[in-house]
């Protein structure tokens with residue numbers, strides 16, 4: 177037993193969890209913890225807005241596979257975290273957030289900077305808890321990390337009243353904790369795996385749909401083995417992008433509203449669909465009732481609540497994707513006789529060669545992204561903002577690894593990409609990290625330039641600058657008779673803004689200038705913002721119009 181203040185116990189508990197970095201911004205109600213941090217080995221990265229701190233923690237988590245930690249004061253500090261927490265929740269990202277709170281006796285009295293953050297975040301956290309006695313801190317921190325990272329990951333929030341932080345108590349740091357009603361996921365049912373193998377072995381046109389769960393459980397190699405054994409094409413959700421190298425002959429790209437034409441046409445022809453670690457989100461399935469209506473669907477997911485939630489399936493298998501895929505492959509190998517047809521290889525190769533052709537249409541977004549791919553090493557990490565930039569990146573920027581494409585798929589949060597890039601760079605400083613941005617999205621969190629420069633976390637931002645809230649403008653062109661409403665945003669001079677923060681700012685007006693700018697950015701040890709003007713009226717195609725089914729794709 178150790179006698180410690182609550183704030184010292186918190187720092188000690190974080191160190192025992194292996195936390196080496198926290199993203200945050202202080203204030204009155206969390207000051208004892210900030211003071212205790214000074215005596216620890218933990219690096220604190222000062223955000224300029226708590227939303228960005230949460231996105232940084234989220235980007236760190238996705239790039240590293242470990243929990244990301246953020247911290248804020250009470251009231252507005254904690255409410256500013258909300259978007260970042262909701263974003264992590266929708267994308268199953270393990271973020272642990274600590275918030276200061278007014279002293280215990282003041283709770284519920286409308287005290288200065290009081291907010292009921294426990295009530296506010298109840299629906300967007302996997303678990304949240306207000307600490308009522310300092311002695312609880314060691315076990316609560318252990319529980320927070322266990323819950324955030326195990327099973328289907330997600331955000332956890334721990335609220336710390338200020339007087340709990342200063343209270344001195346006998347502290348016991350447990351090696352393990354039990355959480356009532358929370359048990360590790362069971363092993364996948366062997367009988368169901370056998371039935372799944374039988375279905376797949378008998379399929380004429382099998383298809384594999386890989387979601388973010390494949391990345392989370394590090395199941396990419398198992399996925400590849402199964403796909404190669406079965407000789408089935410693999411499409412991914414946006415969250416699963418990169419789970420199979422997108423230059424692999426069996427990879428067909430992302431499925432969905434802005435999916436690749438190849439992926440969307442092949443998946444609807446499948447007779448057996450193996451879906452792994454996906455929640456059948458509406459952006460992936462489009463009209464969910466019509467989605468793969470004729471196929472036998474096998475769904476593997478770690479979260480039992482996902483089975484049958486959005487889509488009725490023939491076989492639902494609960495368990496870790498990596499274990500399930502490994503065992504399914506063993507079962508399948510016993511059942512497959514003779515060589516599998518390799519006809520996919522040729523067909524996919526031909527279509528892809530056509531798609532990868534850069535063309536020569538000036539500074540078009542697809543062309544810029546294809547060029548960017550060539551300029552970056554295979555292991556570079558790309559984050560995106562939200563809007564056309566995100567969909568272009570999904571379609572035209574090939575990802576070569578499961579943690580190399582980081583995007584806000586669930587909440588669709590503009591302003592996510594830049595702070596997430598900073599978090600990812602902290603997690604993996606050895607690889608280049610590039611945020612593919614829109615001019616609208618970047619303006620939402622561009623004050624993170626200050627963090628990036630002063631904390632020496634150099635990333636690259638490529639702004640596909642159409643001077644528009646482009647995706648909204650596209651919908652207005654297509655579905656509102658071209659009547660623009662509130663989409664022209666007159667962006668500032670981004671290169672000057674970057675320079676004002678001490679970053680490097682480059683405006684690139686030709687492909688040659690773009691190439692030079694990317695090379696200069698990669699060689700630089702400071703963040704670089706590359707502003708590229710593109711045609712304001714360029715649409716992202718193909719597209720499945722809202723309410724339609726995958727087969728109704730337009731603009732192919």
Ligand SMILES: Cc1ncc(C[n+]2csc(CCOP(=O)(O)OP(=O)(O)O)c2C)c(N)n1
Pocket residue numbers: 561562563564565566588589590613614615616617618640642644645646647648
């Ligand atoms: C925080 C937030 N507010 C509003 C939206 C709605 N929205 C979706 S895409 C989009 C336009 C994005 O514009 P920009 O960042 O310039 O990217 P572009 O579509 O032009 O590539 C908007 C406003 C959103 N996704 N997130």
